[in-house]
Amino acid sequence: MGVVILGTGSCLPAKIVTNHDLEKIVDTSDEWIQTRTGIRTRHVCGQDEQTYNLAVEAGQRALDAAGVTADEIGLIIVATMSSHTLMPASACLVQRDLGAVNAFAYDINAACSGFLFALDLGYRYVQADHGMKILVIGAENLSSRLNWSDRNTCILFGDGAGAAVVGYREGKSGYMGSRLLSDGHLWKLLYMYAPKSSNPQIVTDDHPGTHIVMEGREVFKYAVKAMEDAIHGVLAKEGVALDDVKLLIPHQANIRILNKLAERLAIDKERVCINVSEYGNTSAASIPIALDEAVRSGRILQDDLVLLCSFGGGFTWGATLIKW
């Protein structure tokens, strides 16, 4: 215990794409998108705006909120599946631009669950070394990874970044625990290939391109049940009742998934963070963006119990309980 989030930050690119803009690109309608997903707008990166640029901005805001300087950070972890370079990791460019001269840095990829998995890593480092401060970031430029002629996916996703500084405070309870899971059996329901090889000996025809491919209806079915189970799992593990949780911050994929989850948990919607209408699905960035908004708007106060939950490609999913 004593591992806490010292500050949060987030960043959305300035450019906004509306459903009406998408009507001009694919055979869809504002009405269909709003009814089936709850999404009205999403932010997308402009030219020369990369995943790490958003991560740097979110990271700086988290440092400012925490009252921590970049040189105090010992580790930077960026959760992403849309780094514009596979090497170096986006985290290294964040380290450079923040001037985090004492930090080592790497990326992880757990798709939409990336932030929860990275936060758990941060927790474990600080638990082992109380002097360490860690910058955990979820950042995505998914607009660069979409097939803009596939109406099943291009209407869903958005770009953005969210960050948290993890550190130690004597006597505070902080991060309580996680229930994190993965199952690779159903990976073909939601995936994105790496760039196609140019080696003629290993090139295959089975490569739809380096963009997101999804069987949405199937993914939907698994998402609700998986998040519900993970939430019950972490609550049971920590001996906490759902009624005692102040705020649930789920991964923002689709308003219907969020409504269904709230219904199955029998939790009042006032206690669920929802911003999918504005940002769409920002994958690893969605939870830290919502967390930052909740903190800054005063929805989370000291000693509140906060529950985060996610579901994404892999499949990967989980729930994390934090005492603020």
Ligand code: UT7
């Ligand atoms: O980030 C974590 C992982 N991702 C998710 O959690 C996403 C989970 N899935 C979903 O959110 C939903 O399944 C979608 C929003 C992707 C799709 O909604 P749906 O209600 O499951 O629709 P559907 O895929 O069953 O498609 C229904 C119909 C189809 O037409 P037919 O076959 O009934 O004639 C689609 O071709 O809607 C059609 N359709 C569209 N129509 C207008 C699919 N996309 C669009 C579109 N505009 N953009």
